[in-house]
Amino acid sequence: MSTLSTELSYASNSITATRALTPPQPVVGMARSSVAVEQADLQTIAQHMYALLLRNVASDGFPFTDSTHTLVSRPGCVIAAPSYPANAPGISQDYVFNWVRDGAITMLEVIAAVAATPGAPVQPLVDYVSFARTCFDNAVPTKGHACFTVAGESRPWTEQNDGPAIQCLALLAAYPLLSSQSQGFAKALIADNVNFLLEAYTDQTTNLWEEHVGYSFFARSVQLRAFREVVANDIELPVPAEVRSAIAWLESALEVHWTGSYYATMIGGQAPGNPAESTVPYGYDPNIDIVQACIYGAIPCTDTKMLATAALLRGAWADPSSDRAYPINLSDAASGLGPMFGRYPGDTYDGGGGGIGEHPWALCTANMAELHYLLATEISDSGAVPFDSLSEPFFAQLGISDTTTARDAAAALVKAGDAMLFAVVSHSDHLELSEQYDGITGYEKSVRDLTWSYAAFLSAVRAKTGMTVRA
Numbered sequence: 082m083s084t085l086s087t088e089l090s091y092a093s094n095s096i097t098a099t100r101a102l103t104p105p106q107p108v109v110g111m112a113r114s115s116v117a118v119e120q121a122d123l124q125t126i127a128q129h130m131y132a133l134l135l136r137n138v139a140s141d142g143f144p145f146t147d148s149t150h151t152l153v154s155r156p157g158c159v160i161a162a163p164s165y166p167a168n169a170p171g172i173s174q175d176y177v178f179n180w181v182r183d184g185a186i187t188m189l190e191v192i193a194a195v196a197a198t199p200g201a202p203v204q205p206l207v208d209y210v211s212f213a214r215t216c217f218d219n220a221v222p223t224k225g226h227a228c229f230t231v232a233g234e235s236r237p238w239t240e241q242n243d244g245p246a247i248q249c250l251a252l253l254a255a256y257p258l259l260s261s262q263s264q265g266f267a268k269a270l271i272a273d274n275v276n277f278l279l280e281a282y283t284d285q286t287t288n289l290w291e292e293h294v295g296y297s298f299f300a301r302s303v304q305l306r307a308f309r310e311v312v313a314n315d316i317e318l319p320v321p322a323e324v325r326s327a328i329a330w331l332e333s334a335l336e337v338h339w340t341g342s343y344y345a346t347m348i349g350g351q352a353p354g355n356p357a358e359s360t361v362p363y364g365y366d367p368n369i370d371i372v373q374a375c376i377y378g379a380i381p382c383t384d385t386k387m388l389a390t391a392a393l394l395r396g397a398w399a400d401p402s403s404d405r406a407y408p409i410n411l412s413d414a415a416s417g418l419g420p421m422f423g424r425y426p427g428d429t430y431d432g433g434g435g436g437i438g439e440h441p442w443a444l445c446t447a448n449m450a451e452l453h454y455l456l457a458t459e460i461s462d463s464g465a466v467p468f469d470s471l472s473e474p475f476f477a478q479l480g481i482s483d484t485t486t487a488r489d490a491a492a493a494l495v496k497a498g499d500a501m502l503f504a505v506v507s508h509s510d511h512l513e514l515s516e517q518y519d520g521i522t523g524y525e526k527s528v529r530d531l532t533w534s535y536a537a538f539l540s541a542v543r544a545k546t547g548m549t550v551r552a
Contacts, residue, residue: 116506116507116509116511116512118418118503118506118507121503121506123499123502123503123542123545124542124546126506126512126542127538127539127542129512130512130514130535130538130539131190131194131535131539133512133513133514133530133535134187134190134532134535134536134539135191135205136163136530137159137160137161137162137163137187137530137532138157138158138159138187138191138205138209139154139155139156139157139158139159139160139208139212139231140156140157140204140205140208141156141208144156144231145158145160145163145177145231146231147177147178147230147231147232148165148166148167148168148175148177152230152231152232152234153231153232154231154232155208155211155212155215155231155232155233156208156211156212157205157207157208157209157210157211157212157213158179158184158212158231158232158233159179159183159184159187159188159209159532160176160177160178160179160231160532161176161177161178161179161180161183161528161531161532161533162176162177162516162528162529162530162531162532163176163177163529163530164176164177164528164529164530165177169528169529171433172432172433172527172528173432173433174432174527174528176528176531177231178228178229178230178231178236179212179216179228179229179230179231179233180227180228180229180244181213181216181226181227181228181229181241181244181245181247181248182227182241182243182244182247182248182289183532183533183536184209184212184213184248184251185244185247185248185250185251186247186251186377186533186536186537186540187532187533187536188205188206188209188251188255189250189251189254189536189540190535190536190539190540191203191205191206191209192206192251192254192255192258193539193540193543194539195258196254196257196258202258202259202260202263203255203258203259206255206258206259206263207259207260207263209251209255210252210255210259210263210266210267210270211263211266212233213248213252213270214266214269214270215233216229216233216235217270217273217274219233219234219235220235221235222240223240223277223281224245224273224274224277225240225241225242225244225245225277225281225286226239226240226241227239227240227241227244227287227291238291239287239291240286240287241286241287241288241289241291241300242278242281242282242284242286242297242300242304243286243289243297243299243300243303243304245274245277245278245307246274246278246300246303246304246306246307247303247307247377248270248274249271249274249275249278249307249310249311250303250306250307250310250377252267252270252271253271253310253311253314253316255267256268256316264316268316268318271311271318272318272319274307275307275308275311275321275324276321278304278307278308278327279321279323279324279327282301282304282327282330282331283330285297285349286300288300288346288347288370289370289373290370290424290430293347293365295347295348295349296334296337296338296347296348296349297346297347297370298335298338298344298345298346298347298370298371298374299346299370299371299373299374299377299378301331301334301335302335302374302375302377302378302379302380303374303377303378303379304327304331305328305331305332305335305378305379306377306378306379308324308327308328308331309328309379311324312324312325312328331379335379335380339386340366342389342393343366343367343371343386343389343390343393344367344371344374344386344387344390345366346365346366346367346368346370346371346425347365365425365427366425367390367391367393367394367397367425367426368424368425369394369422369423369424369425369445369448369449370424371387371390371391372387372390372391372394372448372449372452373448374387375387375452375455376448376451376452376455376537376540382452382455382456382459383456383459383467385467385469385471385472386471388456388467388471388472388475388476389471389472389474389475391449391452391475392472392474392475392478393474394422394425394426394449395420395422395449395475395478396474396478397426398410398420398421398422398423398426398441399411399414399419399420399478405426405427405439407420407421407423407439407440407441407520407521408520408521409421409441409508409518409519409520409521409522409523410441412523413504413507413523417500418500418503418504418507419446419500419501419504420441420446420500420501420504421441421442421443421445421446421501421504421505421508421518422441422442422445422446422448422449422501423439423440423441423442423445423517423520424442424445427439428440431517431526431527432516432517432526432527432528433526433527439520440517440518440519440520440526440527441517441518441520442516442517442518442534443505443509443514443515443516443517443518443531443534443537443538444516444531444533444534444536444537444538445537446501446502446504446505447501447502447505447534447537447538447540447541448537448540448541449501450497450498450499450501450502450505450541451498451537451540451541451544452498453494453495453497453498453501454494454495454498454541454544454545455544456494457490457491457492457494457495457498458491458544458547460487460490460491460494461487461488461491463487464487465487466481466483466485466487466490468481468482468483476490479493479494479497480493481493481494495545498541498545499545502538502541502542505538507523508523508524508525509525510525510529513525513529513530514530514531514534514535514538515527515528515529515530515531515534516528516529516531516534
Protein backbone atom coordinates (compact mmCIF):
# COMPACT_ATOMS: atom_id res chain seq x y z
CA MET A 82 0.00 0.00 0.00
CA SER A 83 2.85 2.37 0.69
CA THR A 84 5.87 3.04 -1.49
CA LEU A 85 7.71 4.76 1.34
CA SER A 86 10.78 2.91 2.48
CA THR A 87 10.75 1.57 6.02
CA GLU A 88 13.77 3.66 6.93
CA LEU A 89 12.33 6.91 5.63
CA SER A 90 8.90 6.30 7.15
CA TYR A 91 10.34 5.27 10.50
CA ALA A 92 12.48 8.40 10.60
CA SER A 93 9.33 10.51 10.35
CA ASN A 94 8.85 9.82 14.06
CA SER A 95 11.08 12.82 14.75
CA ILE A 96 8.14 15.08 14.02
CA THR A 97 6.06 13.50 16.74
CA ALA A 98 8.92 13.55 19.20
CA THR A 99 8.97 17.32 18.84
CA ARG A 100 5.22 17.77 18.70
CA ALA A 101 4.68 15.77 21.87
CA LEU A 102 6.59 18.46 23.74
CA THR A 103 5.74 21.68 21.92
CA PRO A 104 2.33 23.28 22.51
CA PRO A 105 0.43 23.83 19.24
CA GLN A 106 -1.08 27.10 18.13
CA PRO A 107 -4.66 25.97 17.49
CA VAL A 108 -7.49 27.91 15.95
CA VAL A 109 -10.29 26.64 18.16
CA GLY A 110 -13.15 25.06 16.25
CA MET A 111 -11.53 25.33 12.84
CA ALA A 112 -9.43 23.10 10.62
CA ARG A 113 -6.43 24.78 9.04
CA SER A 114 -7.03 23.20 5.66
CA SER A 115 -8.46 20.10 4.10
CA VAL A 116 -8.31 18.10 0.88
CA ALA A 117 -10.28 18.56 -2.35
CA VAL A 118 -12.06 15.22 -2.14
CA GLU A 119 -13.47 15.48 -5.66
CA GLN A 120 -9.98 14.97 -7.07
CA ALA A 121 -8.59 12.80 -4.26
CA ASP A 122 -7.58 9.15 -4.51
CA LEU A 123 -7.93 6.99 -1.41
CA GLN A 124 -4.79 4.95 -2.05
CA THR A 125 -2.70 8.09 -2.50
CA ILE A 126 -4.20 9.53 0.68
CA ALA A 127 -3.40 6.26 2.47
CA GLN A 128 0.31 6.70 1.75
CA HIS A 129 0.23 10.05 3.52
CA MET A 130 -1.77 8.55 6.38
CA TYR A 131 0.85 5.84 6.79
CA ALA A 132 3.57 8.40 7.35
CA LEU A 133 1.35 10.23 9.84
CA LEU A 134 0.72 6.98 11.72
CA LEU A 135 4.43 6.24 11.97
CA ARG A 136 5.08 9.56 13.69
CA ASN A 137 3.52 7.97 16.77
CA VAL A 138 5.82 4.94 16.84
CA ALA A 139 9.00 5.33 18.88
CA SER A 140 12.38 4.19 17.57
CA ASP A 141 15.93 4.22 18.86
CA GLY A 142 16.67 7.55 17.22
CA PHE A 143 13.35 9.26 17.92
CA PRO A 144 12.12 8.62 21.44
CA PHE A 145 9.20 10.33 23.17
CA THR A 146 8.95 11.80 26.63
CA ASP A 147 5.73 11.51 28.55
CA SER A 148 3.62 14.51 29.53
CA THR A 149 5.48 14.97 32.81
CA HIS A 150 8.85 14.83 30.97
CA THR A 151 10.09 12.18 33.41
CA LEU A 152 10.03 9.03 31.28
CA VAL A 153 11.66 8.34 27.93
CA SER A 154 10.09 5.84 25.55
CA ARG A 155 11.57 2.52 24.61
CA PRO A 156 11.78 1.67 20.89
CA GLY A 157 8.59 0.04 19.67
CA CYS A 158 6.30 2.05 21.93
CA VAL A 159 3.15 3.19 20.11
CA ILE A 160 1.57 6.22 21.73
CA ALA A 161 -2.17 6.63 21.35
CA ALA A 162 -1.70 10.31 20.48
CA PRO A 163 0.78 13.11 21.23
CA SER A 164 -1.93 15.00 23.15
CA TYR A 165 -2.18 15.84 26.83
CA PRO A 166 -3.96 18.66 28.68
CA ALA A 167 -1.05 21.08 28.98
CA ASN A 168 -0.32 20.71 25.29
CA ALA A 169 -3.86 21.02 23.96
CA PRO A 170 -6.24 23.70 25.27
CA GLY A 171 -9.68 22.30 25.94
CA ILE A 172 -8.45 18.70 26.19
CA SER A 173 -8.69 16.88 29.51
CA GLN A 174 -7.16 13.58 28.43
CA ASP A 175 -3.53 12.42 28.43
CA TYR A 176 -2.94 10.02 25.54
CA VAL A 177 0.86 9.83 25.69
CA PHE A 178 0.58 6.18 26.72
CA ASN A 179 0.72 2.80 25.01
CA TRP A 180 -2.49 0.79 24.86
CA VAL A 181 -1.91 -2.90 24.05
CA ARG A 182 -4.88 -3.02 21.67
CA ASP A 183 -4.03 0.23 19.84
CA GLY A 184 -0.40 -0.77 19.46
CA ALA A 185 -1.31 -4.13 17.93
CA ILE A 186 -3.80 -2.54 15.52
CA THR A 187 -1.09 -0.07 14.49
CA MET A 188 1.45 -2.81 13.88
CA LEU A 189 -0.99 -4.65 11.62
CA GLU A 190 -0.78 -1.65 9.30
CA VAL A 191 3.02 -1.59 9.43
CA ILE A 192 2.98 -5.29 8.56
CA ALA A 193 0.64 -4.69 5.63
CA ALA A 194 2.81 -1.87 4.33
CA VAL A 195 6.05 -3.87 4.29
CA ALA A 196 4.84 -7.44 3.71
CA ALA A 197 4.64 -6.98 -0.06
CA THR A 198 8.42 -6.48 -0.27
CA PRO A 199 9.92 -8.79 2.37
CA GLY A 200 13.63 -8.60 2.92
CA ALA A 201 15.77 -7.98 5.97
CA PRO A 202 14.04 -8.00 9.37
CA VAL A 203 11.80 -4.94 9.74
CA GLN A 204 13.18 -2.90 12.62
CA PRO A 205 9.88 -1.30 13.74
CA LEU A 206 8.42 -4.79 14.17
CA VAL A 207 11.50 -6.06 16.00
CA ASP A 208 11.23 -3.05 18.32
CA TYR A 209 7.50 -3.65 18.80
CA VAL A 210 8.06 -7.25 19.91
CA SER A 211 10.65 -6.12 22.43
CA PHE A 212 8.43 -3.37 23.83
CA ALA A 213 5.42 -5.69 23.98
CA ARG A 214 7.50 -8.17 25.97
CA THR A 215 8.51 -5.43 28.41
CA CYS A 216 4.89 -4.42 28.93
CA PHE A 217 3.75 -8.00 29.46
CA ASP A 218 6.45 -8.60 32.03
CA ASN A 219 5.51 -5.38 33.86
CA ALA A 220 1.75 -5.90 33.61
CA VAL A 221 -0.08 -5.64 36.93
CA PRO A 222 -2.48 -6.54 38.42
CA THR A 223 -3.20 -8.94 35.53
CA LYS A 224 -1.56 -9.83 32.24
CA GLY A 225 -4.59 -8.29 30.57
CA HIS A 226 -3.54 -4.84 31.67
CA ALA A 227 -4.44 -2.38 28.93
CA CYS A 228 -2.27 0.70 29.25
CA PHE A 229 1.42 1.38 29.83
CA THR A 230 3.76 4.33 30.07
CA VAL A 231 6.14 5.08 27.21
CA ALA A 232 8.79 3.20 29.21
CA GLY A 233 6.62 0.08 29.43
CA GLU A 234 5.46 0.45 33.04
CA SER A 235 1.87 -0.33 34.04
CA ARG A 236 -0.46 2.66 34.22
CA PRO A 237 -3.17 2.09 36.87
CA TRP A 238 -6.04 1.74 34.34
CA THR A 239 -7.52 -0.79 33.15
CA GLU A 240 -7.87 -4.56 32.65
CA GLN A 241 -9.01 -5.28 29.08
CA ASN A 242 -8.81 -8.84 27.86
CA ASP A 243 -9.14 -7.88 24.20
CA GLY A 244 -5.57 -6.49 24.05
CA PRO A 245 -3.68 -9.78 24.47
CA ALA A 246 -5.86 -11.38 21.79
CA ILE A 247 -5.24 -8.67 19.18
CA GLN A 248 -1.57 -8.68 20.09
CA CYS A 249 -1.46 -12.39 19.26
CA LEU A 250 -2.85 -11.58 15.80
CA ALA A 251 -0.21 -8.90 15.25
CA LEU A 252 2.64 -11.13 16.41
CA LEU A 253 1.52 -14.01 14.18
CA ALA A 254 1.31 -11.68 11.19
CA ALA A 255 4.68 -10.09 11.98
CA TYR A 256 6.53 -13.38 12.45
CA PRO A 257 7.93 -13.75 8.87
CA LEU A 258 9.28 -10.19 9.02
CA LEU A 259 11.25 -10.61 12.26
CA SER A 260 14.84 -11.58 12.98
CA SER A 261 15.37 -15.13 14.20
CA GLN A 262 15.93 -13.88 17.75
CA SER A 263 12.82 -11.72 17.64
CA GLN A 264 10.83 -14.65 16.26
CA GLY A 265 11.71 -16.57 19.39
CA PHE A 266 10.55 -13.67 21.55
CA ALA A 267 7.33 -13.41 19.55
CA LYS A 268 6.52 -17.11 19.91
CA ALA A 269 7.11 -16.96 23.65
CA LEU A 270 4.91 -13.90 24.00
CA ILE A 271 2.10 -15.46 21.95
CA ALA A 272 2.26 -18.51 24.20
CA ASP A 273 2.15 -16.36 27.32
CA ASN A 274 -0.82 -14.38 25.98
CA VAL A 275 -2.65 -17.60 25.09
CA ASN A 276 -2.06 -19.01 28.57
CA PHE A 277 -3.45 -15.81 30.08
CA LEU A 278 -6.48 -15.85 27.80
CA LEU A 279 -7.20 -19.47 28.67
CA GLU A 280 -7.51 -18.34 32.27
CA ALA A 281 -9.51 -15.19 31.50
CA TYR A 282 -11.78 -15.79 28.50
CA THR A 283 -14.79 -16.78 30.63
CA ASP A 284 -14.36 -13.75 32.90
CA GLN A 285 -15.85 -10.27 32.78
CA THR A 286 -13.56 -7.52 31.53
CA THR A 287 -13.48 -3.77 31.07
CA ASN A 288 -15.02 -3.00 27.71
CA LEU A 289 -13.41 -1.47 24.65
CA TRP A 290 -14.29 2.10 25.68
CA GLU A 291 -13.14 1.66 29.32
CA GLU A 292 -16.56 2.59 30.65
CA HIS A 293 -18.15 -0.66 31.86
CA VAL A 294 -17.20 -4.05 33.23
CA GLY A 295 -19.02 -7.13 32.03
CA TYR A 296 -19.07 -9.84 29.38
CA SER A 297 -17.92 -8.02 26.26
CA PHE A 298 -19.03 -9.03 22.77
CA PHE A 299 -15.95 -7.37 21.29
CA ALA A 300 -13.52 -9.04 23.69
CA ARG A 301 -15.09 -12.44 23.11
CA SER A 302 -14.94 -11.97 19.35
CA VAL A 303 -11.24 -11.05 19.21
CA GLN A 304 -10.39 -13.82 21.67
CA LEU A 305 -12.18 -16.29 19.41
CA ARG A 306 -10.28 -15.08 16.36
CA ALA A 307 -6.97 -15.26 18.24
CA PHE A 308 -7.60 -18.83 19.39
CA ARG A 309 -8.58 -19.88 15.86
CA GLU A 310 -5.44 -18.38 14.35
CA VAL A 311 -3.26 -19.96 17.04
CA VAL A 312 -4.73 -23.35 16.12
CA ALA A 313 -4.02 -22.66 12.43
CA ASN A 314 -0.49 -21.34 13.03
CA ASP A 315 2.35 -22.46 10.75
CA ILE A 316 5.24 -21.30 12.94
CA GLU A 317 5.47 -24.52 15.00
CA LEU A 318 3.80 -22.85 17.97
CA PRO A 319 2.50 -25.51 20.39
CA VAL A 320 -1.27 -25.30 20.85
CA PRO A 321 -2.59 -26.08 24.34
CA ALA A 322 -5.35 -28.69 24.30
CA GLU A 323 -7.71 -26.30 26.09
CA VAL A 324 -7.76 -23.89 23.13
CA ARG A 325 -10.24 -25.95 21.12
CA SER A 326 -12.72 -26.15 23.97
CA ALA A 327 -12.30 -22.39 24.49
CA ILE A 328 -13.18 -21.84 20.82
CA ALA A 329 -16.40 -23.82 21.18
CA TRP A 330 -17.31 -21.99 24.38
CA LEU A 331 -16.77 -18.54 22.84
CA GLU A 332 -18.78 -19.44 19.75
CA SER A 333 -21.73 -20.25 22.00
CA ALA A 334 -21.16 -17.26 24.29
CA LEU A 335 -21.37 -14.78 21.43
CA GLU A 336 -24.87 -16.00 20.57
CA VAL A 337 -26.05 -15.04 24.04
CA HIS A 338 -25.53 -11.36 23.14
CA TRP A 339 -28.33 -11.42 20.54
CA THR A 340 -31.36 -9.54 21.90
CA GLY A 341 -33.70 -10.24 19.02
CA SER A 342 -32.96 -6.96 17.25
CA TYR A 343 -29.26 -6.27 17.86
CA TYR A 344 -26.12 -7.67 19.46
CA ALA A 345 -25.68 -6.28 22.98
CA THR A 346 -22.17 -4.95 23.50
CA MET A 347 -22.08 -5.91 27.21
CA ILE A 348 -24.13 -8.31 29.27
CA GLY A 349 -24.12 -8.84 33.02
CA GLY A 350 -22.18 -5.62 33.30
CA GLN A 351 -21.45 -2.95 35.85
CA ALA A 352 -19.86 0.46 35.88
CA PRO A 353 -16.26 0.61 37.19
CA GLY A 354 -16.33 1.45 40.90
CA ASN A 355 -20.00 0.43 41.26
CA PRO A 356 -20.09 -3.34 41.82
CA ALA A 357 -23.72 -3.18 42.98
CA GLU A 358 -24.89 -2.31 39.47
CA SER A 359 -26.14 -5.44 37.75
CA THR A 360 -27.05 -4.24 34.27
CA VAL A 361 -25.55 -1.96 31.66
CA PRO A 362 -27.23 1.50 31.77
CA TYR A 363 -29.90 2.16 29.15
CA GLY A 364 -28.55 3.87 26.03
CA TYR A 365 -25.33 1.86 25.65
CA ASP A 366 -26.65 -0.02 22.64
CA PRO A 367 -26.42 -0.21 19.71
CA ASN A 368 -22.66 0.10 19.94
CA ILE A 369 -20.09 0.46 17.14
CA ASP A 370 -17.88 -2.17 18.80
CA ILE A 371 -20.22 -4.78 17.31
CA VAL A 372 -18.99 -3.69 13.87
CA GLN A 373 -15.43 -3.62 15.21
CA ALA A 374 -15.92 -7.23 16.29
CA CYS A 375 -16.10 -7.96 12.57
CA ILE A 376 -13.13 -5.76 11.62
CA TYR A 377 -10.77 -7.06 14.32
CA GLY A 378 -12.51 -10.19 15.53
CA ALA A 379 -14.26 -13.35 14.40
CA ILE A 380 -17.70 -12.04 13.34
CA PRO A 381 -18.21 -12.59 9.58
CA CYS A 382 -19.15 -9.54 7.54
CA THR A 383 -22.15 -11.55 6.30
CA ASP A 384 -23.56 -12.06 9.81
CA THR A 385 -27.04 -10.60 9.37
CA LYS A 386 -27.43 -10.01 13.11
CA MET A 387 -24.36 -7.80 13.02
CA LEU A 388 -25.73 -6.03 9.94
CA ALA A 389 -29.00 -5.42 11.78
CA THR A 390 -27.00 -3.76 14.55
CA ALA A 391 -25.07 -1.66 12.03
CA ALA A 392 -28.36 -0.51 10.49
CA LEU A 393 -29.53 0.80 13.87
CA LEU A 394 -26.34 2.85 14.18
CA ARG A 395 -26.73 4.41 10.75
CA GLY A 396 -30.38 5.11 11.41
CA ALA A 397 -29.59 6.85 14.69
CA TRP A 398 -26.90 9.14 13.27
CA ALA A 399 -27.92 9.70 9.64
CA ASP A 400 -31.71 9.49 9.42
CA PRO A 401 -33.17 13.03 9.37
CA SER A 402 -36.07 11.82 11.51
CA SER A 403 -33.76 10.63 14.31
CA ASP A 404 -33.29 12.86 17.34
CA ARG A 405 -29.73 11.50 17.54
CA ALA A 406 -28.72 12.43 13.99
CA TYR A 407 -25.50 14.39 13.74
CA PRO A 408 -26.26 17.73 12.04
CA ILE A 409 -22.98 17.44 10.13
CA ASN A 410 -24.22 14.17 8.58
CA LEU A 411 -27.37 15.84 7.34
CA SER A 412 -25.43 18.69 5.71
CA ASP A 413 -22.78 16.30 4.32
CA ALA A 414 -25.45 14.17 2.67
CA ALA A 415 -26.24 17.00 0.28
CA SER A 416 -22.64 16.76 -0.98
CA GLY A 417 -22.65 12.97 -1.23
CA LEU A 418 -20.43 12.56 1.82
CA GLY A 419 -20.80 10.40 4.91
CA PRO A 420 -22.39 9.53 7.13
CA MET A 421 -19.86 9.58 9.96
CA PHE A 422 -20.25 7.33 12.99
CA GLY A 423 -19.59 7.58 16.70
CA ARG A 424 -19.31 5.02 19.47
CA TYR A 425 -22.95 4.71 20.52
CA PRO A 426 -26.03 6.97 20.64
CA GLY A 427 -26.05 8.99 23.83
CA ASP A 428 -22.27 9.02 24.20
CA THR A 429 -21.28 11.92 26.47
CA TYR A 430 -17.49 11.69 26.14
CA ASP A 431 -16.01 14.53 24.09
CA GLY A 432 -12.35 14.50 25.16
CA GLY A 433 -12.59 17.84 26.88
CA GLY A 434 -14.24 16.91 30.13
CA GLY A 435 -17.40 18.84 29.31
CA GLY A 436 -19.59 15.78 29.05
CA ILE A 437 -21.44 17.05 25.98
CA GLY A 438 -20.58 14.24 23.63
CA GLU A 439 -22.67 13.28 20.61
CA HIS A 440 -19.77 13.46 18.17
CA PRO A 441 -18.64 11.16 15.34
CA TRP A 442 -15.22 9.53 15.47
CA ALA A 443 -12.78 9.07 12.59
CA LEU A 444 -11.88 5.50 13.55
CA CYS A 445 -15.51 4.45 13.98
CA THR A 446 -16.38 5.87 10.57
CA ALA A 447 -13.43 4.13 8.93
CA ASN A 448 -14.34 0.83 10.60
CA MET A 449 -17.90 1.12 9.27
CA ALA A 450 -16.54 1.88 5.80
CA GLU A 451 -14.37 -1.22 6.04
CA LEU A 452 -17.41 -3.34 6.83
CA HIS A 453 -18.98 -2.14 3.58
CA TYR A 454 -15.85 -2.97 1.58
CA LEU A 455 -15.49 -6.43 3.13
CA LEU A 456 -19.12 -7.19 2.42
CA ALA A 457 -18.80 -5.95 -1.17
CA THR A 458 -15.86 -8.29 -1.74
CA GLU A 459 -17.68 -11.23 -0.20
CA ILE A 460 -20.74 -10.61 -2.36
CA SER A 461 -18.62 -10.26 -5.50
CA ASP A 462 -16.76 -13.49 -4.74
CA SER A 463 -19.82 -15.54 -3.77
CA GLY A 464 -22.37 -14.00 -6.11
CA ALA A 465 -24.87 -13.92 -3.24
CA VAL A 466 -26.24 -11.10 -1.11
CA PRO A 467 -26.82 -12.11 2.56
CA PHE A 468 -30.34 -10.70 2.46
CA ASP A 469 -32.90 -11.75 5.06
CA SER A 470 -35.35 -10.11 7.43
CA LEU A 471 -32.53 -9.09 9.76
CA SER A 472 -30.23 -7.55 7.14
CA GLU A 473 -33.03 -5.96 5.12
CA PRO A 474 -32.85 -2.59 6.99
CA PHE A 475 -29.07 -2.42 6.45
CA PHE A 476 -29.37 -2.99 2.71
CA ALA A 477 -32.44 -0.77 2.37
CA GLN A 478 -30.40 2.17 3.65
CA LEU A 479 -28.21 1.71 0.55
CA GLY A 480 -31.06 1.19 -1.91
CA ILE A 481 -30.46 -2.57 -2.07
CA SER A 482 -33.47 -4.91 -2.15
CA ASP A 483 -33.98 -8.64 -2.48
CA THR A 484 -34.09 -8.18 -6.26
CA THR A 485 -30.78 -6.29 -6.53
CA THR A 486 -28.07 -8.24 -8.33
CA ALA A 487 -24.90 -9.18 -6.53
CA ARG A 488 -22.92 -6.93 -8.85
CA ASP A 489 -25.10 -3.90 -8.18
CA ALA A 490 -25.18 -4.60 -4.44
CA ALA A 491 -21.38 -4.75 -4.30
CA ALA A 492 -21.12 -1.49 -6.23
CA ALA A 493 -23.55 0.22 -3.84
CA LEU A 494 -21.55 -0.99 -0.84
CA VAL A 495 -18.27 0.31 -2.27
CA LYS A 496 -19.89 3.66 -3.06
CA ALA A 497 -21.19 3.88 0.52
CA GLY A 498 -17.78 3.06 1.98
CA ASP A 499 -16.12 5.67 -0.21
CA ALA A 500 -18.59 8.33 0.94
CA MET A 501 -17.69 7.59 4.56
CA LEU A 502 -13.93 7.73 4.03
CA PHE A 503 -14.18 10.90 1.98
CA ALA A 504 -16.14 12.48 4.83
CA VAL A 505 -13.22 11.60 7.13
CA VAL A 506 -10.82 13.20 4.64
CA SER A 507 -13.00 16.23 3.99
CA HIS A 508 -13.24 17.13 7.67
CA SER A 509 -9.61 16.33 8.44
CA ASP A 510 -6.98 18.94 9.13
CA HIS A 511 -5.00 18.38 5.91
CA LEU A 512 -5.19 14.60 6.53
CA GLU A 513 -4.22 14.85 10.19
CA LEU A 514 -6.91 12.98 12.14
CA SER A 515 -8.09 13.76 15.63
CA GLU A 516 -10.13 11.39 17.74
CA GLN A 517 -13.49 13.06 17.06
CA TYR A 518 -15.31 15.53 14.83
CA ASP A 519 -17.78 18.05 16.17
CA GLY A 520 -21.21 16.62 15.48
CA ILE A 521 -22.55 20.02 14.45
CA THR A 522 -19.73 21.80 12.64
CA GLY A 523 -17.67 18.83 11.44
CA TYR A 524 -14.44 20.41 12.68
CA GLU A 525 -11.94 18.18 14.44
CA LYS A 526 -12.00 18.04 18.22
CA SER A 527 -10.69 16.04 21.18
CA VAL A 528 -7.12 14.67 21.09
CA ARG A 529 -5.20 15.24 17.87
CA ASP A 530 -3.26 12.81 15.71
CA LEU A 531 -4.92 9.71 17.14
CA THR A 532 -2.91 6.70 15.99
CA TRP A 533 -5.93 4.42 15.83
CA SER A 534 -7.69 6.88 13.51
CA TYR A 535 -4.89 6.49 10.96
CA ALA A 536 -4.76 2.72 11.41
CA ALA A 537 -8.51 2.39 10.87
CA PHE A 538 -8.37 4.50 7.72
CA LEU A 539 -5.49 2.43 6.33
CA SER A 540 -7.24 -0.82 7.16
CA ALA A 541 -10.38 0.34 5.36
CA VAL A 542 -8.43 1.27 2.22
CA ARG A 543 -6.77 -2.15 2.28
CA ALA A 544 -10.20 -3.76 2.45
CA LYS A 545 -11.30 -1.73 -0.57
CA THR A 546 -8.27 -2.80 -2.60
CA GLY A 547 -8.41 -6.43 -1.49
CA MET A 548 -5.18 -6.40 0.54
CA THR A 549 -5.25 -8.17 3.90
CA VAL A 550 -2.98 -9.28 6.75
CA ARG A 551 -5.35 -11.84 8.18
CA ALA A 552 -3.78 -15.26 8.68
